[in-house]
Amino acid sequence: MKVFELLRNKAFWIVDALKGGKKKKHYNEIKFIIENPTSQKAIDHKKHTLQKLLEHAVSSTENYKTLDNNFTSIEDFPVVNKNTIRDDFENFESKKFIDQPKFTFSTSGSTGTPFKVHQNANKRLRNMADTIFFSERAGFSIGNKLTYFRLWNAFEKKSIVAKILQNINPIDVFELENDSVKEDVIKEISRSKASNSWLGYASAYESICKYLDDHKSKPIPNKLKSVIAMSERLNDYTKETILKYFDCEVVSRYSNVENGILAQQPLGNKKYFEINEASYFVEILALDSNKRVEEGQPGRIVITDLYNYCIPMIRYDTGDIGIKDTINNMPVFTQVSGRKIDVIYNTKGEIITINLVLLVNNYPELKQCQLIQKATGKYHFKLNLEGEFTREDEFLNEFKVYLGEDANITLEYVDEIPLLASGKRRVMVNEMINS
Template sequence: MQAGEILRRTAFNILDKLHGGKLEKIKKVNKREIVEGITEEYAQRRVEMLLDYAKKHSPYYKNYQDAQDITEFPVMTKMKYNENMDAVLCDTFRDRKDSLFRLKTSGSTGAPFTVLCDGDKMNRVNMNFISFMELNGFRMGMKRGEFRVWIPGKNVISKWKSFKNNLIMIDISNMGDDALADICEKIRKDRIQVLVAYSSALTVLADYLKRKKVDIRKWDVEMVFAMGEALPQKTYDLIREIFGFSAVRSYGNNENGFLACQVGEEDRYTVDLYNFYIEMLSLDSDEPVKPGELGRIVVTDFYNKAFPMIRYDTGDTGIYQEVTDEKGRKHGYFTEIYGRRGSMMYNCKGEPLSIHVFMNVLINMEGIVHQAKCIQWEKKRYELLLNADRTRVNEDEVVASYRKYLGEEAQIDVTYVDEIPIEASGKRMVCVQKCQAYL
């Protein structure tokens, strides 16, 4: 343990106790409910309380006074929230709007969106994150290195907040070899203990560490936490090979917080049913899908009293299952997370493809193909953007590797580019959906 870690953990505990131990209580209950599951009575009670509260205090939801069941409330998208921002905001917080917290999403894979939230919800967002981390070995106060595109005036945090949270900003606006060498030196020099990054950034970093045979024996890294798009199995295995432990896979968004996380070595993602109610709806209607079928991930947030988020269509898709244990407690799991509809690809038969396909398809071409992005323009027409060594690349071989998954009748056009940039969010999209039939 580092002295800074112990100091910050001690300071957190003392300050929290002075305020009644509220944060520790939230964290303790959250961790227990994630592991032990929730009762059906709890879920029903929380949904009913939220619906009643919204109908009383939100001008938008006052229009749904006769609605008795959550399915009678509208499914909301980012666009709908943006169009009704003031109406959704509850009257109880309208006169202190400026003091509310703002949870922003960059819009790199959809519409830009800002969610207002009260202090209690903000505490739950933070403790929810810590809960998932601690279930995988994190210790409060550990020094975190967060990989993002840090933009002054937008998301760069102050020196005081960085010091207080023991957080080091690692900029990934450039992830060429020179920049990666600097990042590695920063990890070593600053004695960073936890790497928190989008999966695409971790894929680039792991590849660099392997390719350059970087000596990490003097590093202090004890944990790697993957956010955003699904972490490809190859990267997962490579991180375990390099560091001697597995990365932690998670799923969440900026609007609600962390929704689910891998616990231990499980392949599935355990969902936080204590804070959220999950629905899986059809891709082309608001009807529920059958258990085990692909669907849109729709989230109801129990605890944002300033800005009720009821039936929020996250834009993500996946496969979800709920099970009831021998004690009658309910557990939720995502067995597959495909990501945004705008980044979800289909083969020529109209069957969905996991993002892992596009993140793993070039495994045997390392050093030749540096980056790739597949764009689906029509049901059978695709474009492949390649950042590659043109003197060595075998274009027919690359196209064949994609056609294996897209279908033999796929029309695949190749466009060479010098760089496929990382999005403002810190993600590098490996596939993009442009076919109107699937949007």
């Protein structure tokens, strides 16, 4: 590590120690459980943590109080999803944490369903420790310079102070449509003396790879220390091309905004994802029922967040489909698939590679959203909400920034956007290529 990076790293842990070493305690606990999955100590700890959460939920929330003294296992609890929690939010909140400090996170994920969740302070610390541990497993160290590729307009932006303290360079993935931005990213890596790492959407990396191929680039000096892909499927082309140009392996991370890091691929060109059983209890349920499926069979990924006491998220259906198995005594996902997203074109006929439905994070009054491309320059939104949508003009203008100022956009208000037979919901549909 460079001198200033080492100082950042040391300063981070010194500050944590002065505050009681809470992050370090979480980090050590996560490290032990993940690296010793068959240890009786790890097994007992996970069992105790789950039982403690369930008892907290039935004793402090209206939603689960009927289960008090009447449950024998987690299977006695109902399966919930975004809409379940959103429609009955107050009854999911723990009375013990109503007046406690809390952190609010808003997301649509890739589902088209705007959703907010509160996290208590200890859950926030757990997420930080998860991030540190799993980032380290990909080659990142606290203090490294992190370039973060994201659709930043859909999320809270980093302040200047946060950028400096966290050594983060945020890049909006929409701006990567401009070749000059890609060129700036490459130049920054080439000239930088820092230990550089990347975190971002897989499609952003693919865009950079194609730019380098088109320009017949040579390998980039000052190679990256780590590259983590999130939110989208990482294809073999991108993995191989990043390795070719940057001499760095890309690993894929499976996470969501409302919970945190659920699983991540290990280094070594592995296809599977190591499940974060240190912080979550994971079940795979059948597509058409709430029965658990056998290992090696596809089903709905349903998680219980072991550390969110503010809003206990028990048997929370993520909306994703996965296959769970065991490799080297480690619980893993051998397959994870998200929602169905078609390729959408803007009014100039250019491909939009990012999930635009993420922008509905800015409209929490919407329950669901689906974007359909009807023809060149013609788009149709299906919106599900309660009451009247008073921000139509703002909504249309925001999406025209991405689709094109001359986009012909129509809105339709619906009661529900149906799921596919697979259990997934299509959030971006191109009827031009499906007809």
